Amino acid sequence: MTQNAQHHAYHTVEQAQINLRGRFKEADISTYELDARVLTGFALSLDDIGLIKHASRSVTEQENKILEKVCLARLEGKPVSRIIGVKEFYSLPFHISPATLDPRPDSECLVDSALNAAEKLAKSKSKPLKVLDLGTGSGCLLIAFAHACKQRAIQVKGLGVDISANALRQARINAAINGVSDSVNFRQSDWFENVSSRFDIIISNPPYISSGEIEALAPEVSKYDSKTALDGGTDGLDAYRNIISNIMSFIQPGGCVLFEIGSEQAALVTNLVRQVIVTPPQVTISHVSDLSGLNRVVQVEFDINS
Ligand SMILES: C[S@@+](CC[C@H](N)C(=O)[O-])C[C@H]1O[C@@H](n2cnc3c(N)ncnc32)[C@H](O)[C@@H]1O
Structure with missing residues (x-):
């Protein structure tokens, strides 16, 4: 000693x-x-x-x-979740590793929004809803969503993709721990690269911090969350740009896309959507704020005829 x-x-x-x-x-x-x-x-x-x-x-x-x-x-300065290797999210346990982002309470807002969308879409669908999570990390968003859908008897077939094989290992363990391995799968992919079908709901909490701002973040974040999970390029919008420019090939008519955003990014991400989807009646864009009133989600609902 x-x-x-x-x-x-x-x-x-x-x-x-x-x-x-x-x-x-x-x-x-x-x-x-x-x-x-x-x-x-x-x-x-x-x-x-x-x-x-x-x-x-x-x-x-x-x-x-x-x-x-x-x-x-x-x-x-090591966060408690990094010491014990587990973080609670949406009242469920998630195993984390150096490859995964530490799930944030802020992101529960995205799960709530996805559930609202699923409840609406499930009314007009007899088949399971197809849901894609881009940059799944620990799998917390997709797994919490699938778990809540199970409780509401909404059938879903989920796919979580990530560029990190190590993160996907945790996501698979987390799906098993939380009893949703039957409704979600995970695959390594650089955004849509290894994705080939269309989805009713696409969710994503992509890296959205500007490269230059990462070092200035609290050490609990800059030292312990992986750069791949944080770094959104020079203006923080690289991942949104990539995802949005491909979205029309992967969303079902009538589907819904939900992005988590940094609290200052609502207008910027909305503009990116507007630039790509040029006929405004095709989509309805709205913002969802968290409990402290900050915009945390950009929701894009596609017209059934889009
Ligand atoms: C902000 S984290 C979100 C993780 C998790 N969805 C959450 O909400 O806690 C972003 C995730 O995107 C992944 N990622 C980064 N670049 C990617 C790419 N080009 N293709 C797929 N995933 C990527 C990272 O590995 C990381 O897991």
């Missing part, structure tokens, strides 16, 4: 949690309470109830070492 770990020897489960809480608070980590609970539970293999039930249990030397390791990782 190192000098530092000895200094922080935790005698009981409760003392361990109190110690972590104090050190995180001192380091100005705003979520110090939650982080201490999650990381103590992770290090000691106890869930929330276990932490209470076994509060006075002694902590072994081996456990002390693990506690110290996870505590120091958090103090160095």
Whole structure:
């Protein structure tokens, strides 16, 4: 054990949690309470109830070492999800790795919008809805969507694509964990390159940060999320440009495309759609805002005759 770990020897489960809480608070980590609970539970293999039930249990030397390791990782700025390898999204667990973006609560807005679209489209369809997720990463959007559709008895056949084979490995595991492997598949593809059919719903949260802005992001993002997941090129719009210029070959008449966007990008992405789809009656474009009122989704509904 190192000098530092000895200094922080935790005698009981409760003392361990109190110690972590104090050190995180001192380091100005705003979520110090939650982080201490999650990381103590992770290090000691106890869930929330276990932490209470076994509060006075002694902590072994081996456990002390693990506690110290996870505590120091958090103090160095590593996000809790990156330490424990799991993130909750849409109330479901998602395994993450260095190849996947850490799923963001902001992206739940896109899943809600896709569900609204699915509920509308399912009324006029007897076959399962075909859904494509471009840049699927951990698979969180498509899997949460498929899971919610299952609960609503909406039949879907989903395809998630990503350029990263490592991300796709996580997505497949996440589909299995969340019980939707029967309705979603994953494939390696550079956007539409290995995609050959048309879809009722296309969703995408592509990389949309301007290359020059990445280094200035919080270290929890710039240091731990992969550049492939963040970098949207010089103006942040490269992926949208690529996807939108091909969209007419992959969307079904009457279908719906939903993009997550950076909070300042609604007008820019809308303009890109308008430039490509030149006859305005063909599409209805709308914006969906998140709980704090920021535009987070651009929705493009295609006319049935488009
Ligand atoms: C912002 S992340 C979104 C991940 C996930 N959908 C989410 O919402 O958490 C963008 C994803 O696009 C993928 N990506 C980047 N360039 C790509 C390309 N040319 N073709 C396909 N996927 C790409 C990245 O690997 C990453 O998984």
